[in-house]
Amino acid sequence: MGIDVTSITARKQDTEVTEWVKSIKQRYAGMKIIVGRDKLDVIQGVRNKIQAFEAFLDKYPEYQGKVVLIQVALQTTEENEAQGGVADVVSHLNSRFSTLTYQPVVFLHTQDLTFSQYLALLTVADAFMVTSLREGMALRAHEFVECQEQRHRPLILSEFTGSYSYSGFRSCIPINPWDKRMTANAIHQALTMKDDEATSRWEDLHNHVVTQSAQAFVTSFLVRCLRSNIEHMQSNDPADIATLDVQRIIPRYRHSQKRLLLIDFEGTVWERDIQTIARNAGVGHGGQPDFAPPEDVLRLLRKLAEDPKNEVWLLSGLPTSGVLDVVAEKVPTIGIVAENGCFIKTRSDREGKSQWISMVANFNLTWKAACMEILQYFTERTPGSFIEEREASVVWRFWTEKAIDQHASDWQWAHRQAAEAQNHIFDSLGERYGLRIIPGSTSFLVLPNNISRSTAVGAILHPGGPARSSLARHAAWISPESVESENATDFDFVLAVGKDEKLMRRLNELDNAETCSTSGKGTDAKWKLEQEQVVPSLWRLAEAK
Secondary structure, eight states: OOOOHHHHHHHTTSHHHHHHHHHHHHHTTTOEEEEEEEOOSGGGTHHHHHHHHHHHHHHOGGGTTTEEEEEEEOOOOHHHHHHHTHHHHHHHHHHHHOOSSOOSEEEEEGGGSOHHHHHHHHHHOSEEEEOOSSBSOOHHHHHHHHHTTTTOOOEEEETTBTGGGSGGGGGSEEEOTTOHHHHHHHHHHHHHOOHHHHHHHHHHHHHHHHHOSHHHHHHHHHHHHHHHHHHHHHSOOGGGSOBOOHHHHHHHHHHOSSEEEEEETBTTTBOOOHHHHHHTTTSSGGGOTTOOOOHHHHHHHHHHHHSTTEEEEEEOSSOIIIIIHHHHHHOTTSEEEEGGGTEEEOOOOTTSOOOEEETTTTSOOTHHHHHHHHHHHHHHTSTTOEEEEOSSOEEEEOOOOSSOOTTSHHHHHHHHHHHHHHHHHIIIIIHHHTEEEEEOSSEEEEEETTOSHHHHHHHHHSTTSTTSHHHHTTSOOOOHHHHHTOOOOOOSEEEEEESOHHHHHHHTTSTTEEEEEOSSSOOSSSEEOOHHHHHHHHHHHHTOO
8 A cells, every 4th residue: 555656746746836835935934844644533643742742842942933843634523633632732832832923833624725735845844743543554654755855854653553564664763652752852853863864764765655555566466476376386296296216316326425415303304292392391491301312313314424425414493502412412423503594513523523603693682582571471371382492593382282173262272372473573573683483383483584494504505614614613604695595515416305495495406416305295305205214215325335
C-alpha cells in the first residue's frame, strides 16, 4: 500500500501551490514550521502530540515564539472529537505561550484548507509529526516525503504505525507517543538536524515511497507466485532421486588425492533423543546433560580421518561447550562446525593443536538476553516447551512428542504460540540486531544473519580458511560475507551428506562434488539416503582402498 507518486509530483507543480508556498514563507518568516494532519480520534494521538509540543517549549524556551505547530484536523464525528480532548490541550497551550504576534498551535479543519494549500504546507515544513497510538499505513507521511524533494527535512513517526514496520521508513525519527520527553527531544532533533544527515534520511524514505506501492506489490507478488510455481513444477520428487550408490562413487574416491567429507551430525549419523533432553531441560549447557557421543559414529569418523587424503568435517547445530568439544576431544583429527556455522574447530595440525574460531566475533550478541526473556514468557504459557540457550544462538522447542496430531488442541496451541513468539522476536530484535529465524516443525532457531552451514563450508573451501589450520591461527579471519560466494577450492573430491538444502545447492556448483540428502523430502541433492543407511554407506567408503 502506497501513494500515487506521479500524481503528487504533478499536483505540487501547480502554480497555485507555488503561490501558497511563497505566502506561507512570508507569513512565518524566521520561524520553524511543524505540520501534522490527523483525525481527532483518541487513537490518532493528537492530544499526545500537543502535550509533547508543550513539553518541548518548556524544555527549550529559546524556541518560544520561533516554532509553530500547524495541525490539520481531518473530518471526524463530534463524539470522537470530544473523546480526543484535543480542544482543551490546544487552548491550554496557546493560553500559556501566545503573544500579540505569535500563536504556537494553529488548528485547521480540512474544510478550511484546499489540497493545494496542504501540499504547500508539506513543502515548507521543517518537520512532519505522526503520533498515532495505533495505525496502519500512515500515507500522509509518504506525501510529506515526496513534497520535501527540495528541502529534505525529517519525519517524526510513531513506532505504532504500519509504515514504521518497513525498513525503508526506519530513517525517520522514531517516537513512542506516550513518552512526552522522548517526543519533545525528537522535535528538537528534527529542528536542529544538519543538512547532510537530513538528506541521507530523506533519500532512504524517498526510495521506499517510490518503490513500495500497490502496483509494485502486485508485480512482485505475481513474480514470486510464478517463481514458486516453476520451482514446484521442477522440484525433484524424492521418488525420482536415486539412492546413493557407493559403488559408483568409489572409483572417483580412490583416485582422488585431496578429499573433503562434510557430514551432518544430528539427524544424519545420530538421532538426538529430544524427549530425554526435554526431561533434563535446564541441566548443563543447552539442556544437554552429560553428553555421551555415539561410539559407532566416533569410530567411523576416526576411520575416515585416518586416510591422509581425507579432510573430515562434522556439521552440527549443537553448542561447543559440553557437547561438541567432547567430540573434538575424542576425535581431534576432524574439523567441526558448531551452532550452524557460528563456530568452527580446526583440524589438528602436526603438533596436535587445534582451536575454535568464532564466525560471530564481530556480531553484537546482546540480543540474547532480550530473546530469552521473550521465550521465557512463551515457555511459561506453552506446556512442554523449553529453551536451549547456546553461545551465539537460541532454540525454542515447543513440541517434544514424536507423533503430531495437527488437529489436537495442544498441538494447535503450541504451533500458534511458536508463530507469535517468532513475530515478537523478529519485530523487536530481528532488524535491530541482524537476526534470522529458522522455523522447524517442532522448534525454531534464532541466530545472527549471514551465518549458516553454507557460510562455514565456504570458509572451509576458502584457500585461507580453517581447513588449513596452520594458516587460520595466524591470519586475520575473514568475514562470513566474504566467503558466502567463495567456491574456489583445490579439493578434487567433495562429498556432503545431510539435510541442509542451501548447502546442497551450493556444492552442486562444484564439478567434483557429490551431494546426498537425508531429509526424505524434495531435494536438489544428487543422491538420497535414509538415516539408517548413512553410517553403513560411509563405512563402505572408509574401507575402500
